[in-house]
Amino acid sequence: MAVMRVALFALCLMATPALADPSFDCAKAKGDVETTICNEDNADLALKDSVMDRLFQALKKSGGHAVxxxxxxxxxxxxxxxGTDVDCLTKAYDSRLAELAHEAGDTTRITGNFHSGLSGGQDAGDAFVVREDDGTLTGYISTVTGAAQNTCDVAFExxxxxxxxxxxxxxETTGSEDDFCRILFRPSSGMLRIDSDTCQTYCGANASFDGSYAGVK
Incomplete structure (x- = not known):
């Protein structure tokens, strides 16, 4: 299940390369880990590596986080x-990102993975969010809806x-009513409510991001 979710996330991140660049130059990638992160199928890992570097550098700059x-x-x-074990790398990054984000001010511990069995019983959604040091959220959402398995995928910061x-x-939207996407995130007690407005650019027919997502340990 975890590998399937990672694959869905990677599809959306491949469409937004600016968010998927890791903290290092993939043209100079060394070893199994960096090579794996730079694989286009693992764009979610590239994003997490980038966010981790930003959090780490921000903590260094602010001082007082020596431990x-x-x-x-x-x-x-x-x-x-x-090594090349994507599931292992994902768990390692998720754990360390939660630690760094908390140190950087994520007192509500919103940083992490969330899953939803959306309405209808056959629909599902997964989201990953991380609170950055400036208080904003970065992450991605991937959902599958209906018997036709229509998808919604978006990466954001x-x-x-x-x-x-x-x-x-x-x-990326023009500002017109027909070309505009807004997503609202409401965290509460291990849950994340996601509601979207006119985001069909990122979705198949009748698909949606909307739903209540439960935190995944």
Whole structure:
């Protein structure tokens, strides 16, 4: 199941390469781990590597996070032991991202994976979000809807906090009512409610991101 979800996420990230660049130059990738992260099928790992680097650098710059930062070499050894195992790498990144995000101010611990069995019984959705040091959310959502298995896939960054929610307005849209996508994220007690407005650009017929997603441990 975890591998299937990663594959769905990778499809959406392949369509948005600016969000999928890792923290290192893939043209100079060394070893199994970097080569695996740079594989176009693992764009979700590339995004997570990029966000991790941003969080790590932000914590270094702000100061006062010596204990958390000092754990990075040990984590890198754990990550590198995964080799080409995508599931192992995904778990390693998810765990470390949660630690760094919490250190950077994610007191509600929204950072993580969420899953939803959407309405109708045969629909499903998965989301990953991480709170960055500036308080915004970065992540991706992938859903499958209906007997025809229509999909919705989007990668995003810069979802702004508004009250107890986060709002992402697609920067690629023109601003017209027919070409506009807004997604609202409402976290609460291990849950993430996602509601979208006119986001069919990212969806197949009758597909949607909307639903209540439960945190995945």
């Amino acid at each position: 958390t930062l000092a754990a990075q070499p040990a984590w890198l050894k754990t990550r590198d032991a995964c 810069g979802a702004n906090p508004i009250g107890d929610a986060f709002v992402w307005d697609d920067p």
